[in-house]
Amino acid sequence: MCYSTRVIPFRLDFEPGIPIYEQVVYAAKRAVVSGQMRPGDTFPSVRELSRELKINPNTAHKVVLHLVSEGILEVRPGIGTLVAAPRVSAASERSRLVGRELEQLVVEALRLGLRLDDVAEALSDHWQKLNGASPRSKP
Amino acid sequence: MCYSTRVIPFRLDFEPGIPIYEQVVYAAKRAVVSGQMRPGDTFPSVRELSRELKINPNTAHKVVLHLVSEGILEVRPGIGTLVAAPRVSAASERSRLVGRELEQLVVEALRLGLRLDDVAEALSDHWQKLNGASPRSKP
DNA sequence: CACGTGTACTATAGCACATAGTACAGCGGT
DNA sequence: ACCGCTGTACTATGTGCTATAGTACACGTG
Numbered sequence: 001m002c003y004s005t006r007v008i009p010f011r012l013d014f015e016p017g018i019p020i021y022e023q024v025v026y027a028a029k030r031a032v033v034s035g036q037m038r039p040g041d042t043f044p045s046v047r048e049l050s051r052e053l054k055i056n057p058n059t060a061h062k063v064v065l066h067l068v069s070e071g072i073l074e075v076r077p078g079i080g081t082l083v084a085a086p087r088v089s090a091a092s093e094r095s096r097l098v099g100r101e102l103e104q105l106v107v108e109a110l111r112l113g114l115r116l117d118d119v120a121e122a123l124s125d126h127w128q129k130l131n132g133a134s135p136r137s138k139p
Numbered sequence: 140m141c142y143s144t145r146v147i148p149f150r151l152d153f154e155p156g157i158p159i160y161e162q163v164v165y166a167a168k169r170a171v172v173s174g175q176m177r178p179g180d181t182f183p184s185v186r187e188l189s190r191e192l193k194i195n196p197n198t199a200h201k202v203v204l205h206l207v208s209e210g211i212l213e214v215r216p217g218i219g220t221l222v223a224a225p226r227v228s229a230a231s232e233r234s235r236l237v238g239r240e241l242e243q244l245v246v247e248a249l250r251l252g253l254r255l256d257d258v259a260e261a262l263s264d265h266w267q268k269l270n271g272a273s274p275r276s277k278p
Numbered sequence: 279c280a281c282g283t284g285t286a287c288t289a290t291a292g293c294a295c296a297t298a299g300t301a302c303a304g305c306g307g308t
Numbered sequence: 309a310c311c312g313c314t315g316t317a318c319t320a321t322g323t324g325c326t327a328t329a330g331t332a333c334a335c336g337t338g
Contacts, residue, residue: 030246033246045282056329058329058330059328062327075284076284077284077335078282079335089252094251097253098261101247102265105236105244105262110172110270111171112228114233119266122237122241123241123258124255126241159296185316194296214316218305219313
């Protein structure tokens with residue numbers, strides 16, 4: 001009998017103070033938006049996540065539930081979980097990000113004495129790194 | 140005898156799911172970086188915060204402790220709490236923001252199908268709104 | 279049938295949050 | 309010295325969340 005223990009496509013060093021399931025959700029999200037995992041790819045099963053990340057299966061299942069509720073994964077009971085095709089996001093979610101979440105980041109940046117140029121440049125760097133060499137937006 | 144119940148310089152509608160003290164910390168931070176409260180200004184006392192926001196004095200004190208630990212307030216026992224002069228932030232804090240925090244925002248933006256231009260523009264808008272008409276960084 | 283998969287459920291422990299109190303020290307004004 | 313504000317320390321309680329440890333069942337495929 002041979003085992004096929006596929007390495008999961010993200011690594012995590014859990015940091016204290018943030019729920020474990022949140023960190024895994026984020027790592028999975030990041031793997032998807034960066035193209036490391038693509039629509040149609042199989043997502044690690046609950047038991048596989050549990051084993052590889054050394055977390056409880058219930059916690060692993062919680063991760064999957066979150067990702068499903070965000071439309072990132074879709075479930076096939078008895079078969080597995082797949083990375084879903086991107087779907088059109090809700091306008092409310094988009095405006096929450098460009099509103100509250102961006103404002104919070106700017107408040108923090110101003111508090112730290114950062115400059116807009118520095119933050120804008122870092123934004124662009126992250127964008128290119130995650131979205132590939134050709135960002136979706138073109139000048 | 141007349142009361143001088145000074146209105147605190149921020150309003151809050153508490154939203155569920157986020158600790159009350161975190162929301163107040165953020166509102167205070169925002170008031171400071173936007174210039175609504177300036178270095179040397181008196182910050183509302185623990186009892187005043189408690190009364191105005193209808194939160195427990197221990198919770199109000201927790202807010203003050205956080206703001207003090209971030210260098211935003213300084214304490215005068217028996218006198219009150221003042222908005223501190225901005226101090227040079229730690230390089231580790233700055234790189235955490237332009238690193239992890241910005242990356243998380245970009246992951247979220249990509250997931251929602253936002254475009255870099257839209258996010259960059261919203262960044263700039265928030266910056267100008269909070270930092271005044273003349274941002275610290277100049278093109 | 280076996281082996282993978284997802285899912286539901288109970289139970290327990292620990293931690294964070296928020297509250298409700300009491301009490302004390304410091305400071306400034308009277 | 310007293311009063312009224314201030315900050316601060318402490319105990320206690322309740323709630324909710326997180327994470328774990330289990331068990332069990334349904335689904336799909338080979």
